[in-house]
Amino acid sequence: MTEQRISRRALMIGGGVVAAWASSPARALLAQAGTAALPASVEALVAQMTVEEKAGQLTLMAATWAGGAATALNPIAATASFDEQLAEVKAGRLTGVFNGNGATMARRMQTVAMREQRLKIPLLFAADIIHGFRTVFPMPLAEAGSFEPDLAERTARAAAVEASAAGIDWTFAPMVDIARDQRWGRGIEGAGEDVLLGRMMADARVRGFQGRRGLTADDAVMSCAKHFAAYGAGEAGLDYNSVDVSERTLRDVYFPPFQAAFAAGSGTTMASFNELSGVPATANPWLLDTVLRDEWNFDGLVVSDYTGDMELIDHGFAADAREATKLAFMAGVDMSMQSGFYIAHLPDLVARGEVPMARLDQAVRRVLALKVRLGLFDNPFRRIDPKRETTRVRTKAHLALAREAGRRSIVMLKNDGDLLPLPRSGKRIALIGPFASGQQNLIGPWNVYGSDADAVDLLTGVRAALADPSLVTATAGAGVNAVLPGGIEAAVAAARAADIVVLSIGESQDMSGEAQSRTDIVVPAAQVALAEAVAATGKPIVVVLRNGRALVLDGAVRNAPAILVTWFLGSQSGPAIADILFGVEGPSARLPVSFPHATGQEPYHYDHKSTGRPNGPGELKPFKAHYRGLPNTAAFPFGHGLTYGRIEYSALGVGDGRLTASGALTVTATIANRGTRVAEEVVQLYIQDVTASITRPVRQLKAFQKIRLAAGAQQTVSFTLRHDDLTFIGLDLKPTVEPGRFRLWVAPSAEAEGVAGEFTLV
Structure with a gap:
């Protein structure tokens, strides 16, 4: 009975979608636009294709000739042999493959398509290039902490140069999901909790992947903004x-x-796994058609996530594979990834009139248009060159960029007593913890082509930085999650024999990423016990966190005089961390996510609402919005991060404090470095709309600047606020701006006072 009810409901929804699609003038316009966008020679192919060949152009599968990492990153599934996949190419039943094994594989497959396939339509090669190819850069969340969109563009550009050399045309990145619950492991792929930073990093990464010379360049790859939409809000x-x-x-x-x-310029997007208010995104016409196509005029390609259409069945939204195909396709998913549903069921759905031929042709044109944009019809082997594959990867320039990106992603949470930077000579240093040394847990989650074996660990990086490498020792002390026999005793002995302890603890890379949600976002117990034992020696401790998310820090870890958040930094992890530890460069990154006091605060984000009973600064009061014994704040808030300077904010200026609809308000503040070392400060501008028709967040980031200050120097930083910067979604669900009073802060974090004032929108 349940199955019949689901089927009946799904059929009603599917029928409604077909009818709506057929009657919509926008559909005809879109079809015409798709036709006009194709060269005549490519458009002619559409008329020659059988329905099965059209369905083949909408079918993307995992490469059967792939490396172990690619296999491990996705659910286990039965796969064909490479010869069987080549037969699918020859028959025109496959548009391309993803996460394959380089240029040699791609050349063999493309050769079959060009010589043996009836219509000789070039294949498309895709891959998960999330934070680097052979050269691995910091995980995207870490890189967002740099507050440098230019850096993100440069690392994405380098990743595209390497990936394209291996025959890859299309990357399933960037992930642009806003992530406000740190239990979710997949936040590592995005830019954190803030909308402005998320927008700027999305823009930068798309430009980096696609390049400035056009998508036909042999070092450009098409980006794919994912996951549409609200995947991070599970x-x-x-x-x-x-x-x-x-x-x-x-x-x-x-x-x-x-x-x-x-x-x-991102020409593709990926439908998300999640349902949205009861309707799975993969079969959501409002999301994929009304918003994406009609409102935003997106004319690119929508691809499902891995078996996303298949999962409509387990969602309880479709009764079977055929129904799932119809619902996803008619909702706007042009290409099916990995399920094989489109090639299996679209021909029959079209033959029976349940899917219009016009809709099938529309999707096929979008796929062909993508291949045209990538230059594949002009030269199917444009990016396939085994010789180039060996010369473009892990170059000196890319490894230098990885080191730069690594150190610019490190956040210093604490530095009591100016323990950091450490001296490069004369002091014995004990590296202690499961990440103190070794070729593991370096490149981070979700990397298909990089290798820990090619990355540089902490011990190697520290030894290279010291005048006398023999002054450093390395002791694990504990496993990531397990006590090591005699481990704590060995670690305590190493600490006592040293002048300074660098405690490298945190998460292994398999504790973050897809399907790695955590119920308690703490340092594992075995490592906490290690930290407490080492702290009891009384030696000064620098905690070096390895982590894929914000963590709750307690006890000896929280109380350590110095704490660095080093995330997963990639190929040059050790040298990048050593650069900060020894002051080759100062820490300049800021937190892109708030570190909570306790896991139970999650989801937590700095731009929360006030509620009707805010506690306000100071002691906790009864019947106010806070947890028992905890303020409704972060332990370390979004935007927080220290430098090796001593930064002071002063002299706020807001002119006459009035902003008109057509005018601009200049906000200034003086930032001084009273310290003795050069420092880079991320100066952040926040506002609060005090009274509005829709309640507004306690603060919102509106702009930031990263400035470099010599010791003793100061600089006046200027921001410009305009009417459109104050936009929010109003009662009618349209963007609006309302006159009234606004608070503002120029500050070093989302919860710091900095210098504060007000202005009025008139």
Whole structure:
């Protein structure tokens, strides 16, 4: 009975979608636009294709000739042999493959397509290039902490240069999901909790992947903004979980980074796994058609996530594979990834009139248009060159960039007593912890082509930085999650024999990423016990955190005089960390996510609402909005990070404090470095709309600048606020700006006072 009810409901929904699609004038316009966008020779192919060949152009599968990392990153599934996949290419039943094994594989497959396939339509080669190819850069969340979109563009550019040399045309990146629950492991792929930073990083990464010379360049790869939409809002931070947020929240928080990616030129997007208010994104016509196509005029390609259409069955939204195919396709998913549903079921659905031929042709034109944009019809082997594959990867320039990006992603949370930077001679240093040495847990989660074996560990990086490498020792002391026999005793002995302890602890890389949600975002117990034992020796401790998310820090870890957040930094992890430890460069990154006092605060984000009972600064009061014994603040807030200077904020200027609809308000502040070392400060501008028709966050980031100050220097920083910077989604779900009073802060973090004032929008 349950199955019949699901089937009946799904059929009603599917029928409604078909009828709506057929009657919509926008559909005809889109079809015409798709036709006009294709060269005549490519458009002629559409008329020659059989329905099965058309379905083949909409079918993307994992490469059967792939490396072990690619296999491990996705659910186990039965796969064909490479010869069987080549037969599918020859028959025109496959548009391309993803996560394959380089240029040699791609050349063999493309040769079959060009010589033996009836219509000789070039294949498309895709891959997960999330934070580097052979050269691995910091995980995207870490890199967002640099607050340098230019850096993100440069690392994405380098990743594209390497990936394209291996025959890759299309990357499933950037992930632009806003992530506000640190239990969710997949936050490592995005830019954190803030909308402005998310938009800027989305823009930068798209431009980096696609390059400035056009997509036909042999070093450009098409980007794919994902996951559309609100994947990061899963209930309780559980991956793949249901999402139920208001349309206002979607438009205010989760949509803007996608809009930024599309404005930057991203020609594809990926439907997310999650349902959205009861309708799975993979079969959501409002999301994929009304918003994406009709409102935003997106004319690119929508691809499902891995078996996303298949999962409509387990969602309880479709009764079987055939129904799932119809619902996903008619909702706007042009290409199916990995399920094989489109090639299996679209021909029959079209033959029976349940899917219009016009809709099939529309999707095929979008795929062919993508291949045209990438230059594949002009030269199917444009990016396939085994010789180039060996010369473009892990170059000196790329490794230098990885080191630069690594050190510019490191956040210093504490530095009591100016323990850092450490001296490069004369002091004995004990590296202690499961990440003190060894070729593991260096490149981070979700990397298909990089290798820990090619990365530089902490011990190697520290030894290279010291005048006398024999002054450093390395002792594990504990495993990531397990006590090592005699480990703590050995670590305590190493600490006592040293002048300074560098305690390298945190998460292994398999504790973050897809399907790695955590119920308690703490340093594992075995490592906490190690930290307490080492702290009891009384030696000065620098905690070097390895982590894929914000963590709750307690006890000896929280109390350590110096704490560095080093995330997963990639190929040059050790040298990048050593550069900061020894002051070759000062720490300049800031937190892109808030570190909570306790896991139970999650989801937590700095731009929360006041509520009707805010506690306010100071002691905790009864019947106010806070947890028992905890303020409704972060332990270390978004935007926080220290330098080796001593930074002071002063002299706020807001002119006459009035902003008109057509004018601009100049906000200035003086930033001084009273320390003895050069420092880079991220100066952040926040506002609060004090009274509005829709309640507004306690603060919102509106702009930031990263400035470099010599010792003793100061600089006046200037921001410009305009009417449009104050936009929010109003009662009618349209963007609006309302006159009134606004508070503002120029500050070093989302919860710091900095210098504060007010202005009025008139």
